Amino acid sequence: MIEVPEGSLFGYGNLPYGVFSRPGEERRVGVRLGDSVVDVALLLDDEVFAAPTLNPFLAQGRARWDEVRARLRDLLRGDVPGEAVHPVGEVTLHLPFEVADYVDFYASEHHASNLGRLFRPDSEPLMPNWKHLPVGYHGRAGTVVVSGTDVVRPCGQRKAPDETAPTYGPSRRLDIEAELGFVVGTPSPLGGRIDVDSFADHVFGVVLVNDWSARDLQAWEYVPLGPHLGKSFATSISPWVVPLAALEAARVPLPGQDPEPLPYLRGREDWGLDIDLVVEWNGEEVSRPPYRTMYWSPAQMLAHLTVNGASARTGDLFASGTISGPEKSQRGAFIELTWGGREPVTVKGEQRTFLEDGDEVTISATAPGPDGGRISFGEVTGTIRPARD
Amino acid sequence: MIEVPEGSLFGYGNLPYGVFSRPGEERRVGVRLGDSVVDVALLLDDEVFAAPTLNPFLAQGRARWDEVRARLRDLLRGDVPGEAVHPVGEVTLHLPFEVADYVDFYASEHHASNLGRLFRPDSEPLMPNWKHLPVGYHGRAGTVVVSGTDVVRPCGQRKAPDETAPTYGPSRRLDIEAELGFVVGTPSPLGGRIDVDSFADHVFGVVLVNDWSARDLQAWEYVPLGPHLGKSFATSISPWVVPLAALEAARVPLPGQDPEPLPYLRGREDWGLDIDLVVEWNGEEVSRPPYRTMYWSPAQMLAHLTVNGASARTGDLFASGTISGPEKSQRGAFIELTWGGREPVTVKGEQRTFLEDGDEVTISATAPGPDGGRISFGEVTGTIRPARD
Numbered sequence: 001m002i003e004v005p006e007g008s009l010f011g012y013g014n015l016p017y018g019v020f021s022r023p024g025e026e027r028r029v030g031v032r033l034g035d036s037v038v039d040v041a042l043l044l045d046d047e048v049f050a051a052p053t054l055n056p057f058l059a060q061g062r063a064r065w066d067e068v069r070a071r072l073r074d075l076l077r078g079d080v081p082g083e084a085v086h087p088v089g090e091v092t093l094h095l096p097f098e099v100a101d102y103v104d105f106y107a108s109e110h111h112a113s114n115l116g117r118l119f120r121p122d123s124e125p126l127m128p129n130w131k132h133l134p135v136g137y138h139g140r141a142g143t144v145v146v147s148g149t150d151v152v153r154p155c156g157q158r159k160a161p162d163e164t165a166p167t168y169g170p171s172r173r174l175d176i177e178a179e180l181g182f183v184v185g186t187p188s189p190l191g192g193r194i195d196v197d198s199f200a201d202h203v204f205g206v207v208l209v210n211d212w213s214a215r216d217l218q219a220w221e222y223v224p225l226g227p228h229l230g231k232s233f234a235t236s237i238s239p240w241v242v243p244l245a246a247l248e249a250a251r252v253p254l255p256g257q258d259p260e261p262l263p264y265l266r267g268r269e270d271w272g273l274d275i276d277l278v279v280e281w282n283g284e285e286v287s288r289p290p291y292r293t294m295y296w297s298p299a300q301m302l303a304h305l306t307v308n309g310a311s312a313r314t315g316d317l318f319a320s321g322t323i324s325g326p327e328k329s330q331r332g333a334f335i336e337l338t339w340g341g342r343e344p345v346t347v348k349g350e351q352r353t354f355l356e357d358g359d360e361v362t363i364s365a366t367a368p369g370p371d372g373g374r375i376s377f378g379e380v381t382g383t384i385r386p387a388r389d
Numbered sequence: 390m391i392e393v394p395e396g397s398l399f400g401y402g403n404l405p406y407g408v409f410s411r412p413g414e415e416r417r418v419g420v421r422l423g424d425s426v427v428d429v430a431l432l433l434d435d436e437v438f439a440a441p442t443l444n445p446f447l448a449q450g451r452a453r454w455d456e457v458r459a460r461l462r463d464l465l466r467g468d469v470p471g472e473a474v475h476p477v478g479e480v481t482l483h484l485p486f487e488v489a490d491y492v493d494f495y496a497s498e499h500h501a502s503n504l505g506r507l508f509r510p511d512s513e514p515l516m517p518n519w520k521h522l523p524v525g526y527h528g529r530a531g532t533v534v535v536s537g538t539d540v541v542r543p544c545g546q547r548k549a550p551d552e553t554a555p556t557y558g559p560s561r562r563l564d565i566e567a568e569l570g571f572v573v574g575t576p577s578p579l580g581g582r583i584d585v586d587s588f589a590d591h592v593f594g595v596v597l598v599n600d601w602s603a604r605d606l607q608a609w610e611y612v613p614l615g616p617h618l619g620k621s622f623a624t625s626i627s628p629w630v631v632p633l634a635a636l637e638a639a640r641v642p643l644p645g646q647d648p649e650p651l652p653y654l655r656g657r658e659d660w661g662l663d664i665d666l667v668v669e670w671n672g673e674e675v676s677r678p679p680y681r682t683m684y685w686s687p688a689q690m691l692a693h694l695t696v697n698g699a700s701a702r703t704g705d706l707f708a709s710g711t712i713s714g715p716e717k718s719q720r721g722a723f724i725e726l727t728w729g730g731r732e733p734v735t736v737k738g739e740q741r742t743f744l745e746d747g748d749e750v751t752i753s754a755t756a757p758g759p760d761g762g763r764i765s766f767g768e769v770t771g772t773i774r775p776a777r778d
Contacts, residue, residue: 101531106614119613127612132555133546137614138527138621142490142702143579152580154697157522157651166521168651190532190623191541191777217697223516224508225495225526226615229697232527234579262546262557308543308606308618309777313531388580388698 002080004034009376012073013369016240016378017054017205020091027052027094032240032378033076035088042084043075044068054097054241058185058204059314065185065204069245093239095146096207097183100315102144102235103305104179104211105136107296111324114336119219131259134296134304136318139211140232144317147238147380151212153357153387154233158216170387171214171230173341174355177322178279178289178332178363179209182298183241184316193306196267199299200244202312208238208277208363208380209319215335215354237317238380246375250274250367252292261300264307271297275367275377277323279332281347282360289323289332291365357386391469393423398765401462402758405629405767406443406594409480416441416483419475421629421767422465426480431473432464433457443486443593443630447574448703451590454574458634482628484535485596486572489704491533491624492694493568493600494525496685500713503725508608520648523685523693525707528600529621533706536627536769540601542746542776543622547605559776560603562730563744566711567668567678567721567752568598571687572630573705582695585656588688589633591701597627597666597752597769598708604724604743626706627769635764639663639756641681650689653696660686664756664766666712668721670736671749678712678721680754746775 004011010032020030020037029049030037041049048056057068106112109126112135116125129135153174159166185204188194194202211231218230252272260266275291301318322332331337334354338344341353355361362381369375393400399421409419409426418438419426430438437445446457495501498515501524505514518524542563548555574593577583583591600620607619641661649655664680690707711721720726723743727733730742744750751770758764 101529103617116613129546129548129555129609129612133610135610135614135617137617138529140490140527140699141530142705143699145579149579152698156697157518159518159521165648166518166651168653190534190538193777214697220518221522221524222613222615223518224505224611224615225524226611226613228492228524228526229693229699232694232699233697259554262555264557304618305621308545308603308622309541310529310532310618310621316531 008034013371014375016242018239019094039084061186099141099144100313102139102141103318104139106321109295111322118340134301137226144235150385151234151382152385156217173215175213175334177211179319181207181209181319188312190311191309196303205241205243210236236382240378265300271299277365280362290325293325397423402760403764405631407628408483428473450575488530488533489702491528491530492707493528495710498684500711507729523690526615533624539774540623540771545606548609562604564602564723566600568708570596570598570708577701579700580698585692594630594632599625625771629767654689660688666754669751679714682714
């Protein structure tokens with residue numbers, strides 16, 4: 001029987017999936033229990049888990065996800081062959097799934113209001129559409145990387161308000177965005193749509209996301225077609241995908257929507273999520289964004305995403321956008337936390353605004369677990385490397 | 390020897406690649422010559438062309454593309470085994486490559502100015518950044534479809550200026566965008582960048598693109614993060630990828646850039662392209678967009694796309710944005726051609742503004758060929774089907 005440390009946040013109620021490898025061996029699917037990674041292909045004698053990504057399993061759909069989870073919860077309490085169990089510190093964790101399309105939403109009212117004030121100080125902070133639809137845009141799927149991947153400071157064009165022309169160079173306002181990401185398993189056809197109450201039939205699970213953002217590049221480029229190079233250089237995700245099935249106890253009502261959304265965005269089920277994030281900057285906690293404060297639910301995001309007939313594919317990733325609560329200590333981006341760089345925060349005794357080379361940011365999260373206690377999402381971490389010439 | 394009709398636009402200088410199948414058989418790579426599709430896997434006895442997409446061949450890089458093209462130009466003038474040759478009317482043409490990331494630019498000054506006047510009548514038509522960088526955004530790769538795929542009218546939220554709240558329903562302002570798309574073969578690593586003069590080492594070829602656009606959905610949703618559902622329901626591309634190598638005679642200088650772009654966007658090579666598009670609405674020609682009038686070159690687009698260290702992948706597709714020339718008869722979107730619907734055009738004797746159910750739009754293009762004469766890009770066509778409940 002696998003040893004699960006007392007109070008582990010990776011107990012039998014969590015069982016997140018990832019992709020791991022050992023030196024000289026191929027990638028395969030693992031499930032985490034305590035401080036161990038269990039080789040699912042070996043344990044279940046099933047080739048679908050001998051793949052280098054979760055995608056083949058994700059494509060099998062909800063009934064199969066439920067069946068495998070029930071089977072793992074059962075088998076993992078018994079005798080597991082030693083060759084299927086590896087200490088998590090002795091394996092390499094990889095990008096857990098091949099990302100099809102990546103969409104990033106903007107679902108926190110506090111974040112959207114803060115950014116509105118910072119980017120457009122002379123206008124209403126929220127655009128007229130914001131409370132009618134979950135605003136979102138497509139990001140770059142090819143630059144979604146796994147936690148631990150270094151982030152090279154991006155270069156590009158930036159123009160300060162007092163400059164007459166843009167200049168080229170490394171970003172001077174490199175930032176993070178602490179988010180959750182939702183991973184689509186079951187696809188939907190072109191011309192179809194996913195009903196707001198069919199969310200759990202299509203979405204397999206949840207990852208942590210750090211949507212690294214170069215605010216100076218973004219501010220100059222984003223009109224009228226939205227963010228592009230300010231975001232596309234890297235988006236980091238956690239190696240563990242927490243199944244929706246592990247989040248039953250975390251489901252809560254949304255804080256409230258006014259005006260009432262159009263019917264296609266009204267669901268019978270609660271998909272607010274009581275998940276607490278923690279942002280650490282060089283090892284010091286600087287923020288605790290509460291996911292339960294988000295205005296739009298992920299079920300509404302997916303319903304909106306497909307209401308025009310856009311198909312969804314296995315491996316689609318859609319993220320919540322920065323999670324910011326009403327308090328300053330709950331803001332999920334440094335541009336908000338330091339109010340555009342004008343109110344530095346103290347990090348390990350230094351006054352800091354945006355990211356410096358060598359800085360490391362780690363986002364982690366926990367939620368109420370299905371068996372009582374709490375479960376962990378692990379973490380997404382990354383270190384800033386200097387810009388290249 | 391394969392018969393090539395006198396004056397064919399698919400002569401030995403063109404040789405575009407596609408993916409075809411015959412009834413009951415697997416997809417494989419073909420090259421078009423005259424009115425025939427030649428089975429490349431069979432002709433070259435090479436398994437890389439027995440794939441259901443061009444991606445494996447695209448990934449082999451420029452030296453290999455040149456070698457295969459030279460070999461085909463040679464072999465196709467000799468005796469080609471009959472079983473390798475199929476009349477184009479007897480095969481099914483498929484999406485020619487698996488799309489990795491899809492980026493859409495906005496590189497026509499005439500189009501961007503027209504849309505600025507229509508969407509933001511009280512402001513300067515061009516945003517301050519427009520002449521400094523090729524503005525672009527990510528689109529939905531999963532809804533890129535091959536020519537001939539029906540387009541279901543999208544539903545979504547739209548709000549007319551005189552309405553107080555948005556309503557839900559089928560788009561009432563469904564439009565086209567006539568564009569060229571550039572297909573990346575050779576990838577580039579994360580943290581690297583593609584120099585503006587390395588364009589032809591990375592880009593394999595060119596397709597026609599119709600970026601279907603629901604203008605009412607777009608106008609309501611697009612601030613501040615750019616177009617999303619107004620575009621993501623479908624983007625159609627032509628089945629034939631014309632290799633860059635076939636476009637040597639089409640290369641021309643850009644019309645001129647003022648101010649001079651930053652150094653990373655300055656190239657030694659001309660990548661303006663003298664390609665003439667034709668837009669037909671229900672079989673009647675309504676526009677002739679001239680690609681040579683585009684402000685930004687595709688080499689500049691790719692250099693910009695990767696200057697922040699974003700990786701490029703085999704199968705990445707980046708499109709030019711709507712091609713519109715200075716004349717009304719050269720506008721590549723109906724919102725421009727009919728000036729927001731206020732100046733209808735006559736199509737088959739009817740006054741028309743935006744697309745109606747049953748309408749068919751076909752975009753085709755030709756360019757000077759490498760052996761004299763002209764070459765064709767084939768066409769991208771699609772028919773509008775009614776919205777679903």
